[in-house]
Amino acid sequence: MRNNSSRQENALHLPSLYRGAVANIPLAVSAVTYGGVLGVLSAQKGVTWAEMSAMNILMFAGSAQFVMVDMWQAPLSVLAVSMAVCIINLRYLLIGASLQSIFIGHPLWRKALFMHLVADENWAVTIAEHRKSGTNPYFLLGGGMLLLCAWSSGTLGGNLLGSFISQPEKYALDFAFTAVFAALTLSLWRGRGDIVPWGVAIVLALICEKFLPGKWYIVIGGIGGALVAASAEYYRLNRKVSKAGAL
Amino acid sequence: MNDLFIENGLPAILAASAITYIFRFGGLLLADRLPQSGPLRCFLDALPGTILISLVVPSAANAGWQGFVGVGMCLIVYFKTKNLLLTMFGGVLTVYLLRLFG
Numbered sequence: 101m102r103n104n105s106s107r108q109e110n111a112l113h114l115p116s117l118y119r120g121a122v123a124n125i126p127l128a129v130s131a132v133t134y135g136g137v138l139g140v141l142s143a144q145k146g147v148t149w150a151e152m153s154a155m156n157i158l159m160f161a162g163s164a165q166f167v168m169v170d171m172w173q174a175p176l177s178v179l180a181v182s183m184a185v186c187i188i189n190l191r192y193l194l195i196g197a198s199l200q201s202i203f204i205g206h207p208l209w210r211k212a213l214f215m216h217l218v219a220d221e222n223w224a225v226t227i228a229e230h231r232k233s234g235t236n237p238y239f240l241l242g243g244g245m246l247l248l249c250a251w252s253s254g255t256l257g258g259n260l261l262g263s264f265i266s267q268p269e270k271y272a273l274d275f276a277f278t279a280v281f282a283a284l285t286l287s288l289w290r291g292r293g294d295i296v297p298w299g300v301a302i303v304l305a306l307i308c309e310k311f312l313p314g315k316w317y318i319v320i321g322g323i324g325g326a327l328v329a330a331s332a333e334y335y336r337l338n339r340k341v342s343k344a345g346a347l
Numbered sequence: 348m349n350d351l352f353i354e355n356g357l358p359a360i361l362a363a364s365a366i367t368y369i370f371r372f373g374g375l376l377l378a379d380r381l382p383q384s385g386p387l388r389c390f391l392d393a394l395p396g397t398i399l400i401s402l403v404v405p406s407a408a409n410a411g412w413q414g415f416v417g418v419g420m421c422l423i424v425y426f427k428t429k430n431l432l433l434t435m436f437g438g439v440l441t442v443y444l445l446r447l448f449g
Contacts, residue, residue, distance in 0.1 A: 125432065126430075126431035126432035126434075126435055127431065129432065129435070130435055146353070148350070148351050148352070150351035150352060151351070151352055151353070151356055151360065154352075154357070154360045155360055155363075155364075158360060158361065158364035159360065159363055159364040159367050160367075161367050164363065164367065168359070168360075168363060172353070173353075174353040174354045174355070174356075175353070175354035175355045176353060176354065176355040176356055176359045177355070177359075178355055178358050178359045178362050181359040181362065181363055182359070182362045182363060182366060185362075185363040185366050185367060186366055189366065189367045189370050190370065191398055192367060192370035192371045192374060193370045193373060193374040193377075194374060194394050194398060195371070195374060195395075195398070196370065196371045196372065196373065196374020196375040196376075196377075196378065197374040197375065197377055197378035197381070197391055197394070198374075198378070198391060198392075198394050198395050199374075199375055199378075200375060200378035200379060200381070200391075203375060211372070211375055211376075212372055215368075215371045215372045215375055216368060216371065216372075218371050220399075220402070223395075224395065224399060227395050270446070271443055272417075272439045272440075272442040272443035272446060274410070275410055275414065275417055275438060275439050275442040275443075276435060276438075276439050277406065278403060278406045278407050278410060278414065278417070278418070278438070279417060279418075279421050279434065279435045279437070279438025279439055279442075280431065280434070280435040280438075281399060281402055281403045281406075282403050282407065282418045282421040282422070282425075282434070282438065283421055283424075283425045283431050283434035283435060283438075284399060284431070285396065285399040285400050285402075285403050286421075286422065286425045286426070287425075287429075287431075288395055288396040288399060289396070290396070294393075294396055297393050297396070297397055298396060298397060298400050300397075301396075301397040301398075301400050301401045302400055302401070302404045304401070305400070305401035305402075305404055305405050306404060306405055306408060309405035309408075317401060317405055318398060318401045318402050320401075321397060321398070321400070321401025322394055322397045322398035322401050323394075323397075324397070325393065325396075325397030325400070325401070326389075326390045326391070326393040326394045326397045327390065328393075329389050329390060329392070329393035329397075330386040330387065330389045330390035330393070331386065332389070333385065333386045333388075333389035334385075334386040337385065337386070
């Protein structure tokens, strides 16, 4: 019986992994392009293939890698790099929290293992899929595995070829990242209730991007907008309670 | 080994990787202790959208007016086709042409 159910569970893995990978193909294409851009930059900064591979596999975080490559100078300050990465990647705390409902009922080891391959891309695709029809951690992992391959081939390809893409902005390749994330954002739109939270997030993000270093604007915009949604719910609940009291 | 990593390169990468992993896994573990309804739940449910919009708008703004037209094109293509790849190509092609002729 136990054998049977675990076999059944195993049978569910592959299609989910595969569907997750397929759903992430457009994002993998854009990851190859801006990975290529980073690779070219990294070659100019003297980052070796070994350093780039270590970052790809151990850290696997695009925007943090961009900033680290920008700081690349011997001797590297471990403290400065760590602080920069803290600011840029703090959003993963929120991203991790938002994946809770997908991991419900799954063992701790699976959570610990699968969370490593969570990037903005497969996270957003998985959340959108989850809202549409429900999904599981294997869908997330399938996307993560594809993205790791795409990201590695982009960054290492760019690093090896060095000056292959000498002017990425001439071909608007720098915009690939924005364009694909714009589409992903649209897929998360839930309806009119999102207008005010999203509006607040936009305003906060634009202001903070101007005046604060690093990627604080993502964290502040995200938290600010979500706080608006939370306070709307808080007032709604309070009004219900006071109405019930009046009756 | 010295040819492969600059001074402090490996420790810096290891520290950055540990921080990133702690955020990813820690976020999930913390969320397990959070409520299933009420304002806090609303906060968490709203987060994905507000994070992404905060990421996209400033980067579009940095691409100038061509960036905004590009995002506008993404909007149109996405709502017509619901296809991410087409949306990306629509946006990139728009910005490319605007920069070429703009």
